[in-house]
Amino acid sequence: MHPPSLQIMDISMPSDGPAAASLDASDTTLTPSPRVRRVRFYLTNEFGLVLLIIIFGAAFTFAVPRFLSHFNLFILGRTAAENIVIGFAMMVVVVTGGLDLSVGAIGVCAAMGGGWLMQVAGLPWPLAVIGGLLLGAALGFVNGWAVVRSGLHSFIITLASMSIFFGVMIFITRAQAFRSIPLSFASFAHIRYFGFISPLLLLAVVIMLALVYLYRLTALGREMLAAGARASAAELSGVRVKRVIILCHMLAGLLAGVAGLMLVARNDAAIPSMAGQLGQDWLLPAFLGPVLGGTLLSGGFVSPLGTLLGSFLLTLLTNGLLLLQIGQFWVEAVLGLLLLVAVLLDQARRSFIARRRMI
Amino acid sequence: MQFLSRYGRTDWFGPLLVTILAAIIVGSLSPSFLSAFNIQVLLLAVAINALVAYSQMIIIAIGEMNLSVGAIGGLAAISFAGMMQVWHMPILPAALLGILIGLLGGIINGVIISLTGISAFVITLASLSIYKGINLGITEAQPFYGIPNLVKHLGNAPFLGPLPWLIIPTAIVGFGLWLMLTRLPIGRCILAVGGNRHAAELSGISIRLTVIVAHALSGAIAALAGILLCARLQIGQPTIGDDWLILSFAAPVIGGAVLTGGHVSVGATTLGVVIVAIITEALVLFNIDPFLVQVVLGVLILWAVGINRLREFRLKPLRRA
Numbered sequence: 001m002h003p004p005s006l007q008i009m010d011i012s013m014p015s016d017g018p019a020a021a022s023l024d025a026s027d028t029t030l031t032p033s034p035r036v037r038r039v040r041f042y043l044t045n046e047f048g049l050v051l052l053i054i055i056f057g058a059a060f061t062f063a064v065p066r067f068l069s070h071f072n073l074f075i076l077g078r079t080a081a082e083n084i085v086i087g088f089a090m091m092v093v094v095v096t097g098g099l100d101l102s103v104g105a106i107g108v109c110a111a112m113g114g115g116w117l118m119q120v121a122g123l124p125w126p127l128a129v130i131g132g133l134l135l136g137a138a139l140g141f142v143n144g145w146a147v148v149r150s151g152l153h154s155f156i157i158t159l160a161s162m163s164i165f166f167g168v169m170i171f172i173t174r175a176q177a178f179r180s181i182p183l184s185f186a187s188f189a190h191i192r193y194f195g196f197i198s199p200l201l202l203l204a205v206v207i208m209l210a211l212v213y214l215y216r217l218t219a220l221g222r223e224m225l226a227a228g229a230r231a232s233a234a235e236l237s238g239v240r241v242k243r244v245i246i247l248c249h250m251l252a253g254l255l256a257g258v259a260g261l262m263l264v265a266r267n268d269a270a271i272p273s274m275a276g277q278l279g280q281d282w283l284l285p286a287f288l289g290p291v292l293g294g295t296l297l298s299g300g301f302v303s304p305l306g307t308l309l310g311s312f313l314l315t316l317l318t319n320g321l322l323l324l325q326i327g328q329f330w331v332e333a334v335l336g337l338l339l340l341v342a343v344l345l346d347q348a349r350r351s352f353i354a355r356r357r358m359i
Numbered sequence: 360m361q362f363l364s365r366y367g368r369t370d371w372f373g374p375l376l377v378t379i380l381a382a383i384i385v386g387s388l389s390p391s392f393l394s395a396f397n398i399q400v401l402l403l404a405v406a407i408n409a410l411v412a413y414s415q416m417i418i419i420a421i422g423e424m425n426l427s428v429g430a431i432g433g434l435a436a437i438s439f440a441g442m443m444q445v446w447h448m449p450i451l452p453a454a455l456l457g458i459l460i461g462l463l464g465g466i467i468n469g470v471i472i473s474l475t476g477i478s479a480f481v482i483t484l485a486s487l488s489i490y491k492g493i494n495l496g497i498t499e500a501q502p503f504y505g506i507p508n509l510v511k512h513l514g515n516a517p518f519l520g521p522l523p524w525l526i527i528p529t530a531i532v533g534f535g536l537w538l539m540l541t542r543l544p545i546g547r548c549i550l551a552v553g554g555n556r557h558a559a560e561l562s563g564i565s566i567r568l569t570v571i572v573a574h575a576l577s578g579a580i581a582a583l584a585g586i587l588l589c590a591r592l593q594i595g596q597p598t599i600g601d602d603w604l605i606l607s608f609a610a611p612v613i614g615g616a617v618l619t620g621g622h623v624s625v626g627a628t629t630l631g632v633v634i635v636a637i638i639t640e641a642l643v644l645f646n647i648d649p650f651l652v653q654v655v656l657g658v659l660i661l662w663a664v665g666i667n668r669l670r671e672f673r674l675k676p677l678r679r680a
Binding site (some may be wrong): 095099146150151152153156157159160161162163164166167170171172174242277278280283284287291297315316327329330332333334335336339340343344 | 424466470471475476478479480484485486487488489490492493495496498499500501548575581604605608612618630648650651652653654655657660661664665668
């Protein structure tokens with residue numbers, strides 16, 4: 001067979017898969033380095049997102065006063081929490097320059113697993129939640145292992161695994177929902193602190209802080225970034241790239257499980273179709289959050305805060321458009337347009353910064 | 360032995376062997392598999408799915424991917440049905456306009472990708488939502504029922520023995536693509552761009568134009584698939600195309616397409632579609648859970664990419680020699 005180092009390069013070298021080949025083109029002006037963060041604050045992506053959130057928030061408040069009601073803010077925060085965690089699940093794989101199309105399928109599998117443990121096995125809900133999350137992490141491990149072992153790009157592996165995971169889940173559950181979810185668990189989605197803050201949103205913020213800690217202060221997090229920036233260089237400096245990539249996929253599975261269980265709490269039921277056909281409905285929010293937040297699709301740079309703000313902006317727009325009664329059917333088109341505008345603006349911002357040498 | 364190794368290296372030989380084996384196994388276990396009616400049903404499925412696969416194949420050839428194949432197909436299908444029901448358009452202009460919409464959708468994809476240099480994955484993910492959103496916005500998730508009887512007839516009836524009418528456009532497109540990829544300059548340009556973009560540019564090929572042409576073709580073929588499926592289902596369903604994503608990748612990959620681009624085969628892709636159709640059909644004939652079709656498709660993709668990878672390693676020294 002071929003030498004092992006070659007195999008490593010195959011995994012994340014941009015020339016390996018169509019995704020990487022073309023994803024790589026998105027960032028030729030800036031090499032991902034910590035220096036990127038020292039852009040002047042009003043030129044950072046995060047500042048732009050906060051500005052957009054304030055502008056849209058003000059516009060919606062002006063158009064529909066109901067927008068600022070406690071109930072709507074609560075709903076907004078709760079939905080945002082789910083989208084934020086979905087965005088994180090994709091982000092942790094995008095860090096390595098890969099992607100995970102199966103987040104939706106894993107999320108639903110973990111949710112159905114948790115639901116089964118609560119309803120059929122009769123476990124107390126904390127154990128069932130742990131079981132569901134473990135299932136998510138295990139499915140993530142399968143993805144990561146297959147990617148590393150085959151040396152193929154994660155696009156094609158997770159495309160296949162999303163079909164397999166979802167199909168097996170539907171086959172086992174016979175497409176039946178688990179509807180007797182213990183009240184003590186479901187109440188998490190219905191508690192309101194100060195009338196409008198959902199505990200789920202707090203959980204999302206806690207996860208963000210944990211991810212910031214991981215990427216800034218732990219060796220493992222730095223290794224993940226290094227493996228994403230340039231796998232061959234990371235390998236030469238002693239990073240076990242294969243292991244790191246598997247861990248990233250496991251983390252993605254775990255986070256997808258968290259998002260799935262949040263949905264279970266909100267629906268008071270674990271429903272197989274809650275992420276659409278094969279979990280495809282999660283794909284758009286999963287990519288919108290990180291892309292809006294400035295995470296590089298070619299790997300090597302993340303911004304958990306940006307992802308949080310990006311996912312929040314996406315939820316805000318959805319919520320506002322629904323309140324404006326523009327017609328729920330047009331929401332998806334608007335979100336697609338948002339993704340398009342976001343990547344185009346990002347491109348323009350980058351070339352502007354590069355041209356003015358403002359780094 | 361030399362004969363075997365020569366054919367073993369072609370893309371179509373493996374899939375053809377699997378197709379014949381699968382047909383023999385399924386046929387011997389269930390005699391109704393080879394009945395004229397069943398073959399007709401099989402061919403109907405192949406006719407539509409082959410177009411879906413071609414649509415993705417042409418993008419795989421340039422080393423990119425198109426997630427919006429299903430969304431373009433769905434948009435074309437509901438426009439086709441809508442124009443006939445609401446505006447009482449004759450069939451042929453409605454179909455042509457539907458294909459034009461797909462062509463336009465593909466051109467938009469191609470232009471944005473080639474002008475900005477942003478990855479095709481992100482752009483087509485965005486356009487997937489936009490086209491699907493427009494579809495839902497127009498239909499409000501309600502199907503169009505007013506399909507003329509002639510279309511319903513053409514969508515299901517055979518013209519000769521078990522051969523359905525729908526197979527004709529598919530055969531023309533398949534032959535056209537084969538001719539283009541093997542004989543025409545633009546086809547060779549597409550493969551060159553997929554094989555090595557840098558080298559292609561240095562030899563004077565316009566990358567932008569080639570990428571736009573490939574996406575335009577992909578859009579038009581996806582639209583044709585949507586229109587045929589609309590005729591087959593006899594209603595303009597807004598959900599048409601929702602489940603094309605996996606299939607569109609499975610068939611070209613089974614047909615030995617290299618995902619980094621530069622190497623696709625029309626014949627082998629068609630055989631990939633036939634294999635998927637036979638397996639799906641077998642699951643139905645043997646009363647196996649239809650939910651398992653998804654699992655089978657996923658396993659097929661993994662199996663095929665595994666085989667392709669092995670072939671790559673086996674063939675490299677042979678080519679160099």
